Amino acid sequence: MARRIRLIEICHARSGDKGDASDISLFANDDAAWEIIRKHVTRERVAEYFKPVATGPVERWEVPNVQALKFLVHGALGGGAPRSLRSDNLGKTFAAALLRMEITVEE
Amino acid sequence: MxxxxxxxxxxxxxxxxxxxxxxxxxxxxxxxxxxxxxxxxxxxxxxxxxxxxxxxxxxxxxxxxxxxxxxxxxxxxxxxxxxxxxxxxxxxxxxxxxxxxxxxxxxxxxxxxxDIYDRLDELAAQGVTFADRETGQALGDIRDRVLFASVxxxxxxxxxxxxxxxxxxxxxxxxxxxxxxxxxxxxxxxxxxxxxxxxxxxxxxxxxxxxxxxxxxxxxxxxxxxxxxxxxxxxxxxxxxxxxxxxxxxxxxxxxxxxxxxxxxxxxxxxxxxxxxxxxxxxxxxxxxxxxxxxxxxxxxxxxxxxxxPTLKALLGYADGWMGEGYISFSWPNAYSKAKRAAEIIRKRLEMHGVQPEEIHEEYIGINSLWGALAPEPVDEDRVNEVRLRIAIRTRNKKDCEILAREFPPLLLSGPPTASAVAGTPQPRELMGLWSTLIPRELIEPYVQIQVEEV
Structure with missing residues (x-):
């Protein structure tokens, strides 16, 4: 059976900035979660999710030694911290935004 | 060991x-x-x-x-x-x-x-292009607006x-x-x-x-x-x-x-x-x-x-216009709707002043100021007890930013009801662009000095 879950149920995360890109790490809580996010949290899925706030592409890396995915969401910080008009000019809260993303998993 | x-x-x-x-x-x-x-x-x-x-x-x-x-x-x-x-x-x-x-x-x-701020022309003469590390774009007219340059x-x-x-x-x-x-x-x-x-x-x-x-x-x-x-x-x-x-x-x-x-x-x-x-x-x-x-x-x-x-990263900062901002809060009932109406008024006032910002950024603190368009809209506005509007603009001149800030306090008397906490007129802030580039180490490392002072 398929079930919708939020990533926060199986992951933790942290985000920061580099220039105009939001740099987000997503960590699986255990082996099962790692298999799920590897499969379901694709570059395309994350790009679609951040589309409303990002002007550029999304890059994705797998980091198996810490069971994590690394995303760079380009063009998400209003031009970069010192020229951004955003209150969260460093994208510190985008990790939480990713944790709120829903995926469909097989039971 | x-x-x-x-x-x-x-x-x-x-x-x-x-x-x-x-x-x-x-x-x-x-x-x-x-x-x-x-x-x-x-x-x-x-x-x-x-x-x-x-x-x-x-x-x-x-x-x-x-x-x-x-x-x-x-x-x-x-x-x-x-x-x-x-x-x-x-x-x-x-x-x-x-x-x-x-x-x-x-x-x-x-x-x-x-610090290579004073060496930029000398480095350029030695063939350093200062091309952007990611896009390859040339520094161009930004050169004249550089405020600091450090490797x-x-x-x-x-x-x-x-x-x-x-x-x-x-x-x-x-x-x-x-x-x-x-x-x-x-x-x-x-x-x-x-x-x-x-x-x-x-x-x-x-x-x-x-x-x-x-x-x-x-x-x-x-x-x-x-x-x-x-x-x-x-x-x-x-x-x-x-x-x-x-x-x-x-x-x-x-x-x-x-x-x-x-x-x-x-x-x-x-x-x-x-x-x-x-x-x-x-x-x-x-x-x-x-x-x-x-x-x-x-x-x-x-x-x-x-x-x-073989290269070192350098970061250049350059002047990139001004940011002006203003804040105002609204309470229940319909706090969010009132704040949105206030934003419309501010936008029209800017037009009346002939201010045309390069960018206008609207945020509702308590709703979406951190996530922007990723934040879910409130399902039931009745449960939102207060909302704080923040509008920020980017312009080429400081004056436009002052005009924006000055239009917030008048909303207390002439805008939607239950407005408060305008917090004066925030000062315009100078914005800076960052430019990241690569420079051959041999042009930098011979210039490193260590000075020791004994007290």
Whole structure:
């Protein structure tokens, strides 16, 4: 059976900035979660999710030694911290935004 | 095998000055390293230096040293900080002055050569194009608007400064990790091409450079259970000569060192994990092993490194217009709708004034000021008791920003009802663009100087 879950149920995360890109790490809580996010949290899925706030592409890396995915969401910080008009000019809260993303998993 | 203990002092300009005192008193460390410079920090320091030519370094280095130097002196702890910002000599003078006031004898080493603002034309004449590191775009007319230009120096200059016997090492734009790897190179005599040990030292620096972010601060899931954040212990590493280390914190302090806290910092802001580039070594973070080996103890080992790059990264900041902003709050009923109506009024007022901003940014604090368009809209407005509107604009001139700010207070009398807390008219803020580029090391490294002052 398929079930919708939020990533926060199986992951933790942290985000920061580099220039105009939001740099987000997503960590699986255990082996099962790692298999799920590897499969379901694709570059395309994350790009679609951040589309409303990002002007550029999304890059994705797998980091198996810490069971994590690394995303760079380009063009998400209003031009970069010192020229951004955003209150969260460093994208510190985008990790939480990713944790709120829903995926469909097989039971 | 020989080991050394090293502690972290501050993770940015403005970090608390209290935790470092616990590191010094109870951490049993030989070195305390500070990373005070984020990308944004140089922009802040440049604004300060324009108002006062003796500024340009992180000012909190003075109160910090006043509290820390007596303990450090007594315990023989050596301090390394990039508090110099864009004026390392100014910072070194200020620290020496503190030592004099306290009647302490002190040797302060100051590293310069990272600041290339006065060398831009000379470097261009030598063929440096300053092309953008990512897009390849030429610097062009931005050249005339450059406000600061600094190259990221690596750990070797820190090790060289420690070799002078200095108690305190002050640098300008060194990498976040240099202050941490430098003492290890100095202590263990690691060779310049001992890539794997250097890579371990970089991972150590990277884990420690953001202070409390590795010991339970900004702990994303499970934060409620982290004890005593008011007295968070900043990170301490016990490092072996072979480069492997255990990350921990001082006994009696709050916070927590566990796999989650360490992992979150491990990948923080590193981009491509297979290729973490520093002036000292290129690290492959997919090779690192993290293991919990005790309460508040995580062992870090196995990172592999590749030869250091032939270029150094430089960061240029340039003037890029002005930001103006205004704030106003509304209460129930229909707080969100009222705030949206107020935003419409402000936009129309800007048109009436003939102000045409390059960008208008609208945020509703309490609804979407942090996530923007990713934030879900409230399903039931009746449950939203208050909303604060913030509008920010980017313009080429300061006057337009003042016009925006002045249109907020009138809304108290002539806008939607239950408006309050306008908070005056915020001052326009100068915006800065950042330009990142690569420069051959041989054009920079011969210019590095270490000056030692004895008090």
């Amino acid at each position: 020989r080991t050394v203990r090293i502690g972290a002092g501050q993770g940015f300009y403005g970090d608390s000055l209290l935790p470092v005192l616990d590191v010094a008193r109870y951490g049993d460390v030989k070195y305390i390293s500070f990373d005070t410079l984020a990308e944004l920090t140089l922009a802040i320091l440049e604004k300060g230096r324009r108002k006062d030519p003796t500024a340009g370094y992180t000012r909190d280095v003075v109160p910090m040293m006043r509290n820390l130097l007596p303990i450090a002196k007594e315990k023989g702890i050596r301090l390394i900080t990039n508090a110099g910002g864009i004026n390392p000599r100014g910072a070194a003078r200020a620290v020496a002055e503190v030592a004099r006031e306290l009647g302490l004898s002190l040797k302060v080493a100051c590293v310069t050569g990272d 990221y120096l690596g750990a070797q200059v820190v090790a060289d400064a420690l070799a002078t016997g200095a108690d305190v090492v002050i640098t300008g734009r060194t990498t976040d990790t240099a202050q941490f790897l430098g003492p290890l190179i100095h202590e263990f005599g690691w060779a310049r091409d001992d890539w794997d040990r250097l890579a371990q030292g970089i991972v150590l620096g990277h884990l420690m450079e953001c202070s409390g972010q590795v010991t339970g601060g900004n702990y994303q899931v499970g934060w409620e259970e982290i004890p005593d954040l008011h007295r968070i212990g900043f990170p301490i590493a016990e490092v072996s000569e072979d480069g492997n280390f255990v990350l921990t914190k001082a006994p009696g302090t709050g916070g927590r060192v566990d796999l989650k806290s360490v992992k979150e910092q491990f990948l923080y802001e590193i981009h491509d994990p297979t290729t973490y580039i520093t002036p000292d070594v290129i690290c492959d973070l997919t090779t690192t092993r993290l293991e919990q080996v005790g309460e508040n103890r995580v062992r870090v080992s196995g990172t592999t490194g590749r030869p250091a790059p």
